[in-house]
Amino acid sequence: MPGVAARMRLTEGDQDFMRTARASITHHSRLAASLAVAALLGMSTSKATAQEPEPATREAVIETAQADKLPTLHPYVERKGERLMESLQNYLNGVHTGWHPFLESAYRGGGFAVGAGYQQYVSPYNFIDVRGSYTVSGYKRVEAEFVAPRLFERRARLSVLGGWRDATQVGFYGIGTTGTSVNDRLDYGFRRPYASALLTVKPARNPWMAQGGAEWTKWDERRPDPGRPSVDTKFTPATLAGLGADPTYLHAQGTVGFDWRTSPGYARRGGFYGVTAHEFHDRDSAFGFRQLDYEAIQHVPILREAWVLSLHAKASTTSKKVGEQIPFFMLPALGGGADLRGFNSWRFRDRDSLLLQAEWRIMANRYFDTAVFYDAGKVTSRRADLDLHRLKSDYGFGARFHAPFVNLLRIDVARSNERNLALVINTTAAF
Numbered sequence: 001m002p003g004v005a006a007r008m009r010l011t012e013g014d015q016d017f018m019r020t021a022r023a024s025i026t027h028h029s030r031l032a033a034s035l036a037v038a039a040l041l042g043m044s045t046s047k048a049t050a051q052e053p054e055p056a057t058r059e060a061v062i063e064t065a066q067a068d069k070l071p072t073l074h075p076y077v078e079r080k081g082e083r084l085m086e087s088l089q090n091y092l093n094g095v096h097t098g099w100h101p102f103l104e105s106a107y108r109g110g111g112f113a114v115g116a117g118y119q120q121y122v123s124p125y126n127f128i129d130v131r132g133s134y135t136v137s138g139y140k141r142v143e144a145e146f147v148a149p150r151l152f153e154r155r156a157r158l159s160v161l162g163g164w165r166d167a168t169q170v171g172f173y174g175i176g177t178t179g180t181s182v183n184d185r186l187d188y189g190f191r192r193p194y195a196s197a198l199l200t201v202k203p204a205r206n207p208w209m210a211q212g213g214a215e216w217t218k219w220d221e222r223r224p225d226p227g228r229p230s231v232d233t234k235f236t237p238a239t240l241a242g243l244g245a246d247p248t249y250l251h252a253q254g255t256v257g258f259d260w261r262t263s264p265g266y267a268r269r270g271g272f273y274g275v276t277a278h279e280f281h282d283r284d285s286a287f288g289f290r291q292l293d294y295e296a297i298q299h300v301p302i303l304r305e306a307w308v309l310s311l312h313a314k315a316s317t318t319s320k321k322v323g324e325q326i327p328f329f330m331l332p333a334l335g336g337g338a339d340l341r342g343f344n345s346w347r348f349r350d351r352d353s354l355l356l357q358a359e360w361r362i363m364a365n366r367y368f369d370t371a372v373f374y375d376a377g378k379v380t381s382r383r384a385d386l387d388l389h390r391l392k393s394d395y396g397f398g399a400r401f402h403a404p405f406v407n408l409l410r411i412d413v414a415r416s417n418e419r420n421l422a423l424v425i426n427t428t429a430a431f
Helices: 003-052 056-071 081-092
Strands: 098-101 113-121 129-134 140-151 156-174 186-201 208-218 220-222 250-259 270-280 289-302 307-320 352-365 368-380 390-403 408-418 421-426
Touching: 368 408
Parallel strands: none
Antiparallel strands: 098 113, 113 129, 129 140, 140 156, 156 186, 186 208, 186 220, 208 250, 250 270, 270 289, 289 307, 307 352, 352 368, 368 390, 390 408, 408 421
16 A cells, blocks of 8 residues: 555654754753853853952052052151150261250369250251350350361361350469469459361271361450459469460461371270370460370270279470569469369469379260279479479269260369369360
């Protein structure tokens, strides 16, 4: 039956086509479903990304913070307390910039001085310092100094100084070591303008040094303050050379020696050995003379400088020029806070002098020392009498406040062999 067979073959073909069609529809449906799922996942990821951004990198965070701070950036401004502590530290280190205290008297014996100075640098190392002081006794001091500390590749230091001093009651007890008494005190005053230049040469890594300088000065002797006994009530120009005189000096000096101390202002090791020659030329050829100073200083550190034995010796000799005299106020003198600390300032005067000192210094901390000391000395009219007989002496103890290279304040209590007690307040080292 051909018709039945044909229908059956068509039916089988139709069945194959239908199977193929169904498979294709199923494949496309799955693909469409996959695309739909992928689209939904993409939309979800986009929304998640928009809602929760990925964490920024460290570099991006730093750049953002810097950009936020940029409008508010400004130089660091020190607070008042910080500026005060910095100024104090500079003062302790001996570095003065701008205003600074100045506590040096116009002349020994004037009492404690108060004053101030202003320092201004004119180059990286050179500076000008203008300063002044006043004491309870009416002593006055005004001066200006230019300092170039690093000339010739740090081998030289130049100081140019000009100023004016006024001393109102300088003590005079007579001439010589013996035969004078503290009760014999008479007073005189003077005013003195001056201008000087001093060059110090000290090669690096070499202990030897040389120093040379010149000074112009005019001594204007005056009567002391009212109520003080004047020198001219007991002496005359015939009995006391230089009384009432007003010499104008051109003073030249030169020093040669060896100096290996850390600093002349404060040292715990090293020493200085030198000779200084002075030439005082009086314009009127009436009071010219020459002077030689021989000086030795030695610091011996013990126990890594916790203790220091410091020794000092100095001898001064003078010689008159032909037909001229040495005024009494220019004679070598001992007495006061710089030498014989148990005696009044300027207690002993004469043509020649000898001074011996020893100190046992104990370091308490970086800025404070204590000391036990002994001083001895004499003045004579003849160089041959500069020996160790009949010395005036004193002993005592003291405290020193200092910076690494300079003494700031020295307080000493001394008792002399005349049984007098003296208090010394000074801003410089004893030696």
